[in-house]
Amino acid sequence: MQEVHQQPEKVLVTGISRGKDDFDYTMTELVELAKANNYDVVGELRQNLDRSTAAFYFGSGKVAEIRELALAHDATTVLVNDELSPSQLRNLERETKLHIVDRTQLILEIFANRAHSKTAKAQVEIAQLQYALPRLHPSANKLDQQGGGGGFANRGAGETKLEMDRRVLNKRIARLRRELKEADVGETVRRAQRDDKAMPTVALVGYTNAGKSTTMNGLLALFADHPETKQVFEKDMLFATLDTSVRQLTLPDNRKFLLSDTVGFVSKLPHTLVDAFKATLAEAASADLLIQVVDYSDEHYAEMMAVTEKTLTAIGVHDIPMIVAYNKADLRVDTHYPEVNGDDLIYSARDHASLEQLTDLIKTHLFAKDQTNTYLIPFAKGAIVDFINRETSVSATDYTADGTQITTTVNPIQAGQLREYLIE
Numbered sequence: 001m002q003e004v005h006q007q008p009e010k011v012l013v014t015g016i017s018r019g020k021d022d023f024d025y026t027m028t029e030l031v032e033l034a035k036a037n038n039y040d041v042v043g044e045l046r047q048n049l050d051r052s053t054a055a056f057y058f059g060s061g062k063v064a065e066i067r068e069l070a071l072a073h074d075a076t077t078v079l080v081n082d083e084l085s086p087s088q089l090r091n092l093e094r095e096t097k098l099h100i101v102d103r104t105q106l107i108l109e110i111f112a113n114r115a116h117s118k119t120a121k122a123q124v125e126i127a128q129l130q131y132a133l134p135r136l137h138p139s140a141n142k143l144d145q146q147g148g149g150g151g152f153a154n155r156g157a158g159e160t161k162l163e164m165d166r167r168v169l170n171k172r173i174a175r176l177r178r179e180l181k182e183a184d185v186g187e188t189v190r191r192a193q194r195d196d197k198a199m200p201t202v203a204l205v206g207y208t209n210a211g212k213s214t215t216m217n218g219l220l221a222l223f224a225d226h227p228e229t230k231q232v233f234e235k236d237m238l239f240a241t242l243d244t245s246v247r248q249l250t251l252p253d254n255r256k257f258l259l260s261d262t263v264g265f266v267s268k269l270p271h272t273l274v275d276a277f278k279a280t281l282a283e284a285a286s287a288d289l290l291i292q293v294v295d296y297s298d299e300h301y302a303e304m305m306a307v308t309e310k311t312l313t314a315i316g317v318h319d320i321p322m323i324v325a326y327n328k329a330d331l332r333v334d335t336h337y338p339e340v341n342g343d344d345l346i347y348s349a350r351d352h353a354s355l356e357q358l359t360d361l362i363k364t365h366l367f368a369k370d371q372t373n374t375y376l377i378p379f380a381k382g383a384i385v386d387f388i389n390r391e392t393s394v395s396a397t398d399y400t401a402d403g404t405q406i407t408t409t410v411n412p413i414q415a416g417q418l419r420e421y422l423i424e
């Protein structure tokens with residue numbers, strides 16, 4: 001995998017508007033993405049065009065202008081705000097004699113630099129290889145040597161036969177897929193759930209840097225099942241989290257749920273990445289409840305929410321109840337928090353009262369179908385009494401001549417498991 005650039009490489013950021021409302025925001029974000037990959041942004045060039053041109057993406061005249069601006073600023077690389085077609089990429093490289101990195105490739109590079117676990121590395125590499133496949137070209141090797149190419153397997157001299165290159169890449173993709181299947185990402189959750197199938201699951205989702213991991217850590221600090229439960233990694237940077245973490249939480253009334261934290265989204269998230277990360281994101285797709293964490297202090301939060309909704313649909317999330325959690329309210333001068341509005345919450349992940357409010361909302365959703373019942377457990381069934389004490393929210397215990405009588409709040413699955421002992 002490619003290392004973070006040692007000496008920041010000077011780059012231009014470029015894009016065409018295509019008459020889209022979110023153009024400004026995606027261009028601003030492109031600069032952030034560039035910084036996240038340690039590029040030094042020295043200039044920007046925009047063109048107002050209704051549509052990109054098939055040959056160069058930019059309209060006539062702009063290509064020469066890019067070259068001049070790059071020369072004037074010593075820039076060696078040009079970042080483009082969209083995914084380019086293979087021929088647009090080739091033509092632009094040829095005409096400008098500069099290294100062209102489109103938005104997809106940039107995001108792939110960031111992911112590659114951030115990936116630590118074997119799973120994340122394999123998922124990113126699959127996405128990179130799929131991006132590279134249609135772009136394989138006899139001249140591709142030459143371009144790669146200009147640096148910053150993103151660690152594709154088609155590096156190196158002497159690979160002239162396109163067919164052979166394709167075969168090598170496809171073989172590598174197949175191998176990585178096999179390895180991923182063996183590692184089985186979904187296993188994390190299933191292992192956690194195996195002990196108690198009745199445990200509901202909650203997934204934190206949302207834009208990158210919104211505060212998902214900070215929210216997870218806040219809830220863990222309050223309700224982690226064991227004091228030694230590990231906190232997750234949180235940091236002020238794009239795509240801090242690439243791996244899914246699942247932790248068990250136990251509320252003061254003894255009710256439990258599983259909370260998961262996973263990779264964040266960004267606008268125009270490459271579809272090869274969405275595909276490659278499907279297994280990791282499956283967490284969200286199978287949750288009982290989603291918490292969409294929003295950076296409410298960012299002026300573009302509405303666009304970020306729209307992107308999140310779109311990405312959730314793309315990974316196959318349908319009809320899962322959602323709490324919208326407007327985070328970082330502490331950074332807004334005019335906002336009172338915590339404040340609950342129906343299913344939504346304005347809060348700060350660093351604020352105790354906020355986390356309590358969030359917990360209340362989670363409880364309302366997860367435990368709405370709970371029921372309070374009284375059971376009579378024969379003395380011979382001590383294990384059942386243990387189970388009730390461990391897993392449910394007990395309000396009264398009496399010892400009668402016929403056994404232990406317990407009044408407790410159970411979820412529908414537990415109610416089914418305990419039905420034969422029900423007395424009222």
Ligand SMILES: Nc1nc2c(ncn2[C@@H]2O[C@H](COP(=O)(O)OP(=O)(O)OP(=O)(O)O)[C@@H](O)[C@H]2O)c(=O)[nH]1
Pocket residue numbers: 207208209210211212213214215233234235236237238239240241242262263264265293327328329330331347348349350351
């Ligand atoms: N001021 C303030 N900062 C916050 C709050 N919540 C999170 N942050 C900061 O925002 C940054 C990003 O937080 P993370 O929790 O890592 O964000 P994330 O959503 O997990 O991001 P990715 O893993 O990159 O998708 C960190 O520097 C946090 O300290 C908040 O309520 N107030």
Ligand SMILES: [Mg+2]
Pocket residue numbers: 212213214233234240241261262
């Ligand atoms: Mg995170």
